[in-house]
Amino acid sequence: MMKFLRNALALCVFFTLSVGVIKGQDAVKIPIKAVVQDINGNPIKGASITIEGNDVLTIANQAGEFSLSVEENSTFMVNAKGYKTLPVIALANLKQVTLTKEDRLINVGFKNATESNLPAGVSSVNLAQLFEKNFITYGLDGIEAFAPGFNGNNLWGMNTSLILVDGVPRDVNSVTPNEIEEITFLKSASAVALYGSRGAKGVILITTKRGTPTKQKINVRSNIGLNTPKRFAQYLGSSEYMTLYNEALSNDGLAAAYTPETIYNHSGVNPYRYPSVDYYASEYLKNSFSRYDGVAEISGGNDRARYYTNVGFISTGSLLNFGEAKENNTSERFNIRGNVDMQLTKALKARVDASAVFASGGGVNTNYWANAATLRPHLFTPLIPINLLEQSDEVSRAMIKNATIIDGQYILGGTQLDQTNPFAAIYAGGNNKFVQRQFQFTTGIDADLKGILNGLTFSTTMGVDYLNSYNQGYRNGYATYQPNWTTYSGTTLIGSLTRWGEDTKTGVQNIADSYYRQTISLSGQFNYNTTIRNNHHISAVLLAAAYRQSQSEIYQPTTNSNLGLQLNYDFSRKYFAEITGAVVRSPKMPPGNRIALSPAASIGWHLSEEPFLKKVSFINDLTLTASAGILNTDLDFDEYYAYESIYTGTGGNWYGWNDGTGTQSTDSRRGSNMDLTFAKRKEISIGIKGGMFKNQFNFGANVFRNNITGIIGQINVLYPNYFTTGFPSSSFVPYSNYNSDQRTGLDFYLNFNKHIGAIDWTFGASGTYYTTKATKRADLLTYENSYQYRAGKPLDAIWGLKSNGFYMDASEVAAADGINSAKPAFGSSLAPGDIKYIDQNGDKIIDDKDQVYLGRGGWFGAPFTAGLNVTAKWKNLTLFVLGTGRFGASAMKSDNYFWVNGSDKYSAVVRDRWTPQTKNTATFPRLTTLNGDNNFRASDFWLYSTDRFDLSKVQISYTVSDKLFKSKVLKELGLYVAGFNLLTIAKEREILELNLGGAPQTRMYNLGVKAMF
DSSP: OHHHHHHHHHHHHHHHHHHHHHHHHHOOEEEEEEEEEOTTSOBOTTOEEEETTTEEEEEOOTTSEEEEEEETTOEEEEEOTTBOOEEEEOOTTOOEEEOOBOOOEEEOSSSEEEGGGOOTTEEEEOHHHHHTTSOOSSTTTTGGGTSTTBOSSSBTTBSOOEEEETTEEOOGGGSOGGGEEEEEEEOSHHHHGGGOGGGTTOEEEEEEOOOOSSSOEEEEEEEEEEEEESOOOOBOOHHHHHHHHHHHHHHTTOOOSSOHHHHHHTTTTOTTTSOOOOTTSTTTBOSOEEEEEEEEEEEEEOSSEEEEEEEEEEEEOOSBOSHHHHHSOOEEEEEEEEEEEEEOSSSEEEEEEEEEEEEEEEEESSOHHHHHTTSOTTSOOSEEEGGGBOTTOHHHHHHTTTSOOBTTTEEEBOOSSOSSOHHHHHHHSEEEEEEEEEEEEEEEEEEEOTTTSTTEEEEEEEEEEEEEEEEEEEEOBOOEEEEEEEEETTEEEEEEEEEESOOBOOOOOEEEEEEEEEEEEEEEEEEEEEEETTTEEEEEEEEEEEEEEEETTOSSOEEEEEEEEEEEEEETTTEEEEEEEEEEEOTTSOGGGSEEEEEEEEEEEEGGGSHHHHTOTTEEEEEEEEEEEEEEEOTTOOOSSTTSOEEOSSSOOEEEOTTSOEEEOOOEEEOOOTTOOOEEEEEEEEEEEEEETTTTEEEEEEEEEEEEEEEEEOOGGGSOGGGEETTTTEEOOOOEEEEEEEEEEEEEEEEEEEEETTEEEEEEEEEEEEEEEEEEOOHHHHOSSGGGOOTTSOTTEEEEBOEEEEOOSHHHHHHOSSSSSOEEOSSSOOOTTSEEEOOSSSSSEESGGGOEEEEEOOTTSOSEEEEEEEEEEETTEEEEEEEEEEESOEEEOOSTTTSOOTTOOOBGGGGGBOOTTTTTTOOBOOOOSSOOTTTSSSBGGGEEEOOEEEEEEEEEEEEEOTTSOOOSSOOEEEEEEEEEEEEEEOTTHHHHTOOTTSOOOEEEEEEEEEEEO
């Protein structure tokens, strides 16, 4: 027996060695050096060349080149992100491998669709891919240049888009751009129907990154940015202010407040005694502040489990450069995310995502920028030098013995009227820290139910979010000092001090302004997909979804619940049809009207699949779509139980009896209406998209019109006037469905890419134009004159008076008596230099009845929004340029920077005021210390255009060639520099670049580095 085993073993060894020798003799390995490229001949960097089992043989370099040595006629796989995997036979004459674009799956709401077959009214941006050449700090920054229909803050001109992150209602800033894979914009009624009432005005889907079944990858990125102010508000110094304030008093027939000597002294004679405070001076502000961030991404996995982890940190500084603000005015954010996908069984998958964000912002106990816009320059001296105290003034020196001393040489200045001020508060008022914690948890299960029915699947997702924030810090009391000046032998000194307030430091940390928000989201759905006879593709979605969001100090949570059924059919990928029905529910409606059906449908025709177009060589794709729907919504209406009559139990009006006693009344606030129901969005849209010249040129457009009818409002004029009273303040008018609005518009995109010479060029354009119109209003009962009817005018219409120059002299003012010419009825006496208005109705009185339509205000975004992007890639160097434009809107100069009256701070605009000497060139009315009712009201005199084109981004990126380093650890290294908000081209550029009462707008210059391991 043993002999037999020995002989058998020897025979096996001999056979194995023989086969090995023969194979080694027959197999011929050949060297291959080739280029991986796309169908346009552009090299594809980073393509991986593998054999069965995902063993990586090599990776294509920046020029798409790869080299390897394999057996002739064997097969290896070429794979690149965004391209279809291609099996290639190893041949000696192989020089190039051409990959075609992968038809990427895109989340379009409760289902996925291929990029080439997106439903009607849907657009998508692959942000992860875009981010490689366009570093941004906010997820939707400049996205209108890539997403038609999105105009900066809404979709198709509607003002309440629902934002979902991984299917859960969340803020855009709850995720950083590093974490985002793609953003999908659902615009049409058919695209958003399944989201119920809360999604009826558009849905923005943000999908975070997930792991893929590959070897572990580590991506690290770090940035340092420098922010510089674009423009500061310009205010007058003390001397000029006093001079012009005296002029204003003179215009009002009042005596001057400042003597020539006082005005002269405030021109710089002694800045401590005669202050002229410039809140934007370099002694208070830096010329720039920095921003730092760092992020690490770790991803990988296999067929059983995949993971993605993101850890990031951001720190942003401030322009303030003194006191507590110098060291304690930095915002920081730390985030960590983990997304895990698991294949539990052949039929069961699970998803578990968790994210935490810890944010804090250092600050001070005052609003410096708001004070800078209101405090006049001569009021007080911020800092008083101690060395100017008289040596013999022991009382004052004893007074400041325990005072807050700044830089060892100053005490805090103030006056009886300005005992507290922003400088003293920043130096000695303590500090404040804003703290925010945000936790997000999402889990889901996907089940393949082919055991029940082939093509049937089930999916469920649950999300739980919790956010809380509060302010913590130290609020110290502080003393300020008012100097009493004396002069001896030409030397000016402080003879004595008057103290206001006390220096107190309790050491107690205060917690205030606590806020929380909790969101719970749940959805479950059945999906069915099948193909009959290779041509008939049928799919269906049956779902139930709901979410509930609670906030602190708000009793009634925001809720949304709906059931939905969607049926899809396409024939031979040529003809498409989709029918959607959603049952929505709202607790804002009366019991009998809380449930409504929202139907929608869309059709599509893939013309390029027709025989008469298949032969047209330059057309690669051409698709027509149309959609329509009627969506029920309770958006833009925050009242709950609005159908019920309401009476005030407390807080009513006071009434009294003859004996002197009194109490509060119970007053009616509204009547009941049990017929109240949803507003309805009724819409039709038509779309086209296509690709030409080997998809070098791609285009698409949508035309839409929607009417929102039955808008809820409490419209007094529909009821007799005795339904409302002014005193006591009371109303029996119920809420009702009355008003209607209309939006009509077009969105489009154009993309062109071509390899010209040694450069890969990409040009892109995207735009949205829309008009709005109030189609139904109670105008006949509200306005006497048709020119004031709101119906037929834009929803964001600006209304005001038409100006007609200035009253030039006393004779013109005298003629404005209501007999010879129209007389203003605004309660202030006229004078030369006041604005003259046109009497629209001819009643010889200028009042609100003379207001007319002046222009669109852009409250829902500019009527026309456009974006341009250009990419030029040469070898390892990439140039990216982004421009955005907004056109067609206007705004009113109504801030106190422009409407200057009373004792307001004077801005530089008053230099162009009306005076008898400048009456022919003046662009600003006369100055006044009164209320200026005639001049400072809505009119075309203060109207300005907000048209602008911004050079939003220029970025140059360079990827270091892998030939420079032979590392098994470091796979890629890249550097980039970028400029943000570089240039604004606009007629009213100075106004558009101003931030009034807040921190200034900034440009940012950024240097970044990224590496892959």
